[in-house]
Amino acid sequence: AQSVTQLGSHVSVSEGALVLLRCNYSSSVPPYLFWYVQYPNQGLQLLLKYTSAATLVKGINGFEAEFKKSETSFHLTKPSAHMSDAAEYFCAVTPGRGSYIPTFGRGTSLIVHP
Amino acid sequence: EAGVTQFPSHSVIEKGQTVTLRCDPISGHDNLYWYRRVMGKEIKFLLHFVKESKQDESGMPNNRFLAERTGGTYSTLKVQPAELEDSGVYFCASSQDRVYGGTIYFGEGSWLTVV
Numbered sequence: 001a002q003s004v005t006q007l008g009s010h011v012s013v014s015e016g017a018l019v020l021l022r023c024n025y026s027s028s029v030p031p032y033l034f035w036y037v038q039y040p041n042q043g044l045q046l047l048l049k050y051t052s053a054a055t056l057v058k059g060i061n062g063f064e065a066e067f068k069k070s071e072t073s074f075h076l077t078k079p080s081a082h083m084s085d086a087a088e089y090f091c092a093v094t095p096g097r098g099s100y101i102p103t104f105g106r107g108t109s110l111i112v113h114p
Numbered sequence: 115e116a117g118v119t120q121f122p123s124h125s126v127i128e129k130g131q132t133v134t135l136r137c138d139p140i141s142g143h144d145n146l147y148w149y150r151r152v153m154g155k156e157i158k159f160l161l162h163f164v165k166e167s168k169q170d171e172s173g174m175p176n177n178r179f180l181a182e183r184t185g186g187t188y189s190t191l192k193v194q195p196a197e198l199e200d201s202g203v204y205f206c207a208s209s210q211d212r213v214y215g216g217t218i219y220f221g222e223g224s225w226l227t228v229v
Binding site for chain 1 (some may be wrong): 117118145147149151154155156157158159162170205207209212216217218219220221222223
């Protein structure tokens, strides 16, 4: 069985500051990993995904995430936060075999201060 | 191309009443999923259809929940009778192929409040 832990239900940053949202996973087989974002009053949108190619994955809106097998992590970063990045971010994992169904974390709400 | 659409977007019902949520997947997507998020908790898987067949319904909480996908197109999720703990956001998603690591496209969710 797989699971996802997102550290911090809320992360607050100033506009222009580094964004770091943490995600650790547990999977008995090599995983596929995803970050989704939910902007206010919108659905979940795929930001980026790791599918066993490059360990550093670039996504939309300047976000990127690095797969670190030794740390079982897939943290999401952005060098400079914009006000428009304020949203809820969800990390998800799908095992490399056995199930196509992603398992989600609890989400991290990103707050961006002017 | 239209995305995954869900109806209603918001619903407030009394405990004991019935609510039916509808999901229209992206055209041509055989795979349809239902997820639920209770306030502050993780997004939890409910069930997965492949065309009109239930492939995995291991996440359905109890027999008050009934999902259907007649004809393999749109799906409905009925809650009858609704309880307070059913409040939350119900997400529908769809995907074209069953591929490990494939992208699943989500709708905007149906927000259900049971009072």
